[in-house]
Amino acid sequence: MKISEAIFVSGAVDLQGYPKDGRKEIAFIGRSNVGKSSLLNSLLGQKLARTSNTPGRTQQINFFLVNKQFYFVDLPGYGFAKLSKKERENLLVIVEKYLAQRSELVLSILLIDSRHLPTEFDLKMKSWLEEIGRPFLIVLTKSDKLSNNELSNQTRKIKLALGVQEVIPYSSITSLGRDSLWKAILAQISDGKA
Numbered sequence: 001m002k003i004s005e006a007i008f009v010s011g012a013v014d015l016q017g018y019p020k021d022g023r024k025e026i027a028f029i030g031r032s033n034v035g036k037s038s039l040l041n042s043l044l045g046q047k048l049a050r051t052s053n054t055p056g057r058t059q060q061i062n063f064f065l066v067n068k069q070f071y072f073v074d075l076p077g078y079g080f081a082k083l084s085k086k087e088r089e090n091l092l093v094i095v096e097k098y099l100a101q102r103s104e105l106v107l108s109i110l111l112i113d114s115r116h117l118p119t120e121f122d123l124k125m126k127s128w129l130e131e132i133g134r135p136f137l138i139v140l141t142k143s144d145k146l147s148n149n150e151l152s153n154q155t156r157k158i159k160l161a162l163g164v165q166e167v168i169p170y171s172s173i174t175s176l177g178r179d180s181l182w183k184a185i186l187a188q189i190s191d192g193k194a
Contacts, residue, residue, distance in 0.1 A: 030111030032077030114140035
């Protein structure tokens with residue numbers, strides 16, 4: 001996928017701030033320190049999403065317009081330890097409303113750290129996406145941190161824990177999984193036009 005342009009359009013906490021042009025949207029969700037911003041920047045081939053050493057920095061829904069065709073949507077991470085209980089609850093409401101109600105959303109990409117088994121939050125999010133009937137894809141981040149053997153074993157265990165057949169191991173450093181992920185994204189947003 002050739003990215004000719006990717007721009008930050010808006011950060012929003014409710015429907016009023018969301019883009020209103022009807023373009024399709026791909027949402028990225030995962031734990032606060034799962035490497036979401038790094039993955040987004042890796043997919044886009046540029047530093048657009050802010051990366052931080054402090055998990056939980058994204059506290060709004062960020063929309064990035066890609067090639068003037070569709071949006072990447074960066075959702076606040078869950079399990080944000082540094083936030084108060086009230087702030088965590090508010091962010092969860094923002095995320096859940098977006099995922100449940102946004103008609104432009106065509107695919108949610110659930111990110112899980114390849115080095116660890118899915119957390120309780122990961123399992124709940126996967127179940128919830130199934131309950132509301134949203135198409136989703138599991139991507140295993142930070143896959144370069146494991147040897148090929150470790151990654152193979154970990155992938156098998158994660159699939160088993162989640163009860164899924166398919167996951168995409170991904171590395172923002174080596175680009176492992178980048179082509180596979182783009183292929184899955186494009187299958188959801190276009191009939192070959194992107």
